[in-house]
Amino acid sequence: AQSVTQPDIHITVSEGASLELRCNYSYGATPYLFWYVQSPGQGLQLLLKYFSGDTLVQGIKGFEAEFKRSQSSFNLRKPSVHWSDAAEYFCAVGTFRTGFQKLVFGTGTRLLVSP
Amino acid sequence: DTAVSQTPKYLVTQMGNDKSIKCEQNLGHDTMYWYKQDSKKFLKIMFSYNNKELIINETVPNRFSPKSPDKAHLNLHINSLELGDSAVYFCASSQSEGVIGELFFGEGSRLTVL
Numbered sequence: 001a002q003s004v005t006q007p008d009i010h011i012t013v014s015e016g017a018s019l020e021l022r023c024n025y026s027y028g029a030t031p032y033l034f035w036y037v038q039s040p041g042q043g044l045q046l047l048l049k050y051f052s053g054d055t056l057v058q059g060i061k062g063f064e065a066e067f068k069r070s071q072s073s074f075n076l077r078k079p080s081v082h083w084s085d086a087a088e089y090f091c092a093v094g095t096f097r098t099g100f101q102k103l104v105f106g107t108g109t110r111l112l113v114s115p
Numbered sequence: 116d117t118a119v120s121q122t123p124k125y126l127v128t129q130m131g132n133d134k135s136i137k138c139e140q141n142l143g144h145d146t147m148y149w150y151k152q153d154s155k156k157f158l159k160i161m162f163s164y165n166n167k168e169l170i171i172n173e174t175v176p177n178r179f180s181p182k183s184p185d186k187a188h189l190n191l192h193i194n195s196l197e198l199g200d201s202a203v204y205f206c207a208s209s210q211s212e213g214v215i216g217e218l219f220f221g222e223g224s225r226l227t228v229l
Binding site: 088110 | 209219
C-alpha cells in the first residue's frame with residue numbers, strides 16, 4: 001500500500017531564506033506525487049505534481065520539487081520564502097484508474113515564517 | 116463564485132445526534148470526494164463518487180452515508196454521532212479525464228461532537 005512520510009511536523013524559516021520540506025513515499029510502481037498547500041481556514045490547493053519525465057518540477061508561487069527515485073523522496077523547495085507562504089504543506093502519492101483518483105496524504109508540515 | 120462549496124462551515128452537536136454536510140461544485144467535474152482531517156491534520160479519503168456512483172469506500176462506519184443526487188452534489192450524512200467523529204471534513208472534486216491529481220477542495224466543515 002502507498003504511504004507518505006513527512007518527517008518534520010513544523011519548520012520555522014526567516015522571511016527571504018530558502019526552504020526545503022521533506023517528503024518520502026512508499027509505492028511499488030512509479031509514483032504520482034503531489035504537493036498541496038493549506039492556508040489557515042482554507043481547503044487544499046495543488047502546488048505541483050510529478051508523473052514522469054523531468055525529475056525537477058516547477059509549481060505555482062515559486063515552488064519546485066525534485067523527485068529522487070533512489071531516495072524515494074519528493075522534497076519541496078523555494079529559494080526565498082515570503083510571509084504569505086506560512087501554511088500547512090501536504091505531500092501526497094496518487095493512484096489512478098478510470099473514473100477515480102485516490103490520494104494518500106502525509107501528515108503535513110506546518111511552515112512558520114519569521115520576520 | 117466558489118468552485119467547491121460546503122455547508123455548514125462549522126457544526127457543533129451532541130453525541131448521538133444525526134447531522135448532514137452538503138457539498139456542491141460548479142466546475143463541471145464528474146468525480147467528488149469526502150476527506151476527513153483529524154486533530155493531527157491527517158487527511159484520509161472516505162468516499163469517492165464518479166457520475167453519482169460510489170467508487171471508493173474506505174472502510175468508513177455505516178453511520179456515514181454519502182448521497183450524490185447528481186454529479187454536482189455530494190452530501191454526507193452521519194448518524195449517531197460519536198466523539199471520534201470530531202474533525203474537519205473536506206469535500207473535493209476532479210475530472211476523471213482531466214489533469215490527474217488535481218483535486219479541488221472546499222474550505223472544510225469543522226464538526227465538533229460534545
